[in-house]
Amino acid sequence: MTTATIAGVDVAVNDEGFFEDPDQWTEAMAEELARADGIDPLTDKHWQVLHFMRAEYAEKGTGPTVRALGKTSGVSVKELYQLFPKGPAKMAAKIAGIPKPRGCI
Amino acid sequence: MSTRIVILGGGTGGTLTANRLRKALPHDAAITVVDENEQHVYQPGLLFVPFGLTHPEDIIRARSRQLHKGIDFHQSGIDRVDIDADQVHLADGTTLGYDVLVVATGSRLVPEETEGLLGPGWMEKVFTFYDVPGSSALETALADFDGGRLVINVIDLPIKCPVAPLEFCFLADWYFTERGIRDRVQITYVTPLDGAFTKPTASRALGGMLDERNIELITEFNTGEVDGAGGRLISYDEREVPFDLAVVIPVHSGAAYVAASPGLGDELDFVLTDEHTLQSKVRPNIFAIGDGTSLPISKAGSVTHFEGEVLVENIQRFVAGEELDASYDGHANCFIETGFHKAMLIDFNYDQEPVGGHFPAAVGMPLLKESRLNHLGKLMFQWFYWHALLPGRDIPGIGSDMPDAGKRKEST
Numbered sequence: 001m002t003t004a005t006i007a008g009v010d011v012a013v014n015d016e017g018f019f020e021d022p023d024q025w026t027e028a029m030a031e032e033l034a035r036a037d038g039i040d041p042l043t044d045k046h047w048q049v050l051h052f053m054r055a056e057y058a059e060k061g062t063g064p065t066v067r068a069l070g071k072t073s074g075v076s077v078k079e080l081y082q083l084f085p086k087g088p089a090k091m092a093a094k095i096a097g098i099p100k101p102r103g104c105i
Numbered sequence: 106m107s108t109r110i111v112i113l114g115g116g117t118g119g120t121l122t123a124n125r126l127r128k129a130l131p132h133d134a135a136i137t138v139v140d141e142n143e144q145h146v147y148q149p150g151l152l153f154v155p156f157g158l159t160h161p162e163d164i165i166r167a168r169s170r171q172l173h174k175g176i177d178f179h180q181s182g183i184d185r186v187d188i189d190a191d192q193v194h195l196a197d198g199t200t201l202g203y204d205v206l207v208v209a210t211g212s213r214l215v216p217e218e219t220e221g222l223l224g225p226g227w228m229e230k231v232f233t234f235y236d237v238p239g240s241s242a243l244e245t246a247l248a249d250f251d252g253g254r255l256v257i258n259v260i261d262l263p264i265k266c267p268v269a270p271l272e273f274c275f276l277a278d279w280y281f282t283e284r285g286i287r288d289r290v291q292i293t294y295v296t297p298l299d300g301a302f303t304k305p306t307a308s309r310a311l312g313g314m315l316d317e318r319n320i321e322l323i324t325e326f327n328t329g330e331v332d333g334a335g336g337r338l339i340s341y342d343e344r345e346v347p348f349d350l351a352v353v354i355p356v357h358s359g360a361a362y363v364a365a366s367p368g369l370g371d372e373l374d375f376v377l378t379d380e381h382t383l384q385s386k387v388r389p390n391i392f393a394i395g396d397g398t399s400l401p402i403s404k405a406g407s408v409t410h411f412e413g414e415v416l417v418e419n420i421q422r423f424v425a426g427e428e429l430d431a432s433y434d435g436h437a438n439c440f441i442e443t444g445f446h447k448a449m450l451i452d453f454n455y456d457q458e459p460v461g462g463h464f465p466a467a468v469g470m471p472l473l474k475e476s477r478l479n480h481l482g483k484l485m486f487q488w489f490y491w492h493a494l495l496p497g498r499d500i501p502g503i504g505s506d507m508p509d510a511g512k513r514k515e516s517t
Binding site for chain 2: 065066067068071072077078081085086087102
């Protein structure tokens with residue numbers, strides 16, 4: 001575990017930059033993280049996915065997979081890739097301030 | 106009134122659960138197993154069919170014949186489960202009431218979820234070996250293949266037996282070497298993962314084995330479309346992998362009736378299941394076993410086998426009105442066929458990733474290492490499946506908990 005300074009605040013992250021504690025996240029941090037990943041600005045659609053991911057994490061303890069996102073977020077998988085080109089599940093989880101999705105075994 | 110147990114699915118999990126419960130419960134407990142057909146497929150055998158190493162008739166037996174005396178087999182499709190009324194509605198019009206329901210219907214292939222997969226080229230140059238018709242057709246396709254690009258693609262996880270697609274690559278390398286045309290066949294493994302496998306130590310070992318065999322590895326490829334006519338896999342981020350022959354593992358979901366049963370499954374129709382007790386999170390009198398659960402563990406026969414012991418213990422406790430205390434640790438154990446009459450073995454659970462050493466103790470089969478002994482183990486396993494695993498016999502020395510002795514943990 002290391003500490004990163006995001007939007008002026010010290011945040012605990014893992015070695016890949018995923019938040020350890022989702023409660024440390026703010027919307028200002030999301031804007032900064034998105035810019036670092038080449039997304040500027042975050043559109044309403046982006047926010048829809050980010051808030052959905054946080055709600056899923058709060059309920060289930062892990063972020064959803066891309067396929068589950070496509071079935072439940074109201075945004076199609078194709079569109080998810082347009083919004084988060086480097087891979088929606090991981091990239092959106094990082095920007096949404098939740099730990100790296102466990103994924104499937 | 107006597108206890109009514111209804112088990113949905115007469116495959117590995119349903120059969121071994123029924124047989125173990127029949128021994129464990131009083132004679133007046135009624136046990137009914139429901140399945141839509143009579144064909145029990147030894148699924149690990151499907152990997153060997155395309156290479157002519159086994160044949161469909163050698164891996165299929167009658168479902169009802171695997172069930173012990175005193176178990177009722179009801180052949181019908183399943184329409185839906187009414188979890189509030191404790192009833193299962195069957196396709197033949199029957200309604201079965203239950204005191205305890207066991208969901209053991211596994212997972213199903215959903216090729217229709219991937220654009221183009223069932224389009225032109227399907228079963229001509231695009232195949233899967235994950236069912237009997239596919240693996241049979243692939244035997245002919247491989248025999249007719251005289252060179253070019255062979256691509257093996259896992260579309261997305263979870264899938265049954267996540268090592269099987271890698272085993273297919275290793276066997277293809279052996280098969281074309283035996284035919285003397287290996288130099289004319291380019292083999293490529295295309296995966297959505299960031300390495301050859303999910304767990305780091307095994308992923309490094311398996312990745313090295315692909316490399317040694319001159320099998321190309323393409324990672325983080327999320328297939329969005331299969332263009333059979335044009336011979337291309339196309340990812341969501343618009344990368345392309347060309348092929349002359351594609352072996353595709355379609356995405357999996359739980360059984361279709363789960364989707365039609367409000368509250369029973371998650372968004373992929375897998376039953377929400379407690380990872381330790383195997384009781385569903387849906388209703389206390391619904392339990393689940395095998396590939397149809399939501400557990401974060403491989404969908405594999407060995408997992409189902411280890412779950413069986415815990416499940417039956419907990420069902421007995423539930424029927425007796427006691428607290429469930431049997432706990433499953435996520436134990437999984439897989440032989441990985443590596444070609445040229447060798448195989449390797451991995452053994453792991455929720456917390457322990459597969460590492461080197463020996464199984465089940467310091468003296469035993471080598472772990473995470475190719476050997477002839479493991480290959481013999483893999484071959485013997487089919488006999489063991491029909492004669493020990495399904496009847497619900499315990500194996501001396503191998504319990505449901507993962508053994509720690511013999512594992513070399515510093516190798517992580």
